[in-house]
Amino acid sequence: MSKVHEAYCLDSQQGQLLWYDDFLGRVLADEWYVYMSGGAGSAAVVDQQNGGIVRLTSHSDSGDYVVISWQDFRSLLVTKEVAIEVRMKMTSIAAIEAILYLFANWSNYIEFGYSAARYSRWYFDSANGGVSSPIFDSGITVTGNYTRLKIVCHTHGANHIHFLADDVECANSPITNAAHIPLGYLNPRIYVITREAATKSLDIDYVVVKQNR
16 A cells, blocks of 8 residues: 555544643733632743743732633533643742642532642542542642643543553542542633742643543
């Protein structure tokens, strides 16, 4: 068989959604909505940083936060085996919270994050209809370096959710209790919050989302 056109081939995306943001350019992509407590803080695209990053910086009052999300644009489902990977770094790991969500509302979400006030390690949990799992200890210590967080949903056997940091599966992963696994549409949501009277920043290098159609 001739290979003359092999270089022009493109695998069809009819069976899979693939979305990627490397934060190149001057402003955030249209999919992202920015919300800041009290209207203070920033979400700024920064170049000359691994090709491009977005830096979320809180205001300096304890409890201030900055969020980027797809807001009410929800198209991601556990039952379609959604997976999300985010590479991110906190500029300080003291008095800070940094969290990756697949999110619908505060009753339906998947959470993978860090809270300096509560844990020295990444933690994760999920909720379905307001019924939430325990908060699980990942066993993986947080550092000030870039870390790749992954949430990976599968349906073989039954719906379950894996959590990985730098490709290492967390202790207590996966979540398998169906009562705690959200079934509705979700979207990416990432935020940083300061827990002292000082600004805190979270650098996000990229976000990748994929799922079956």
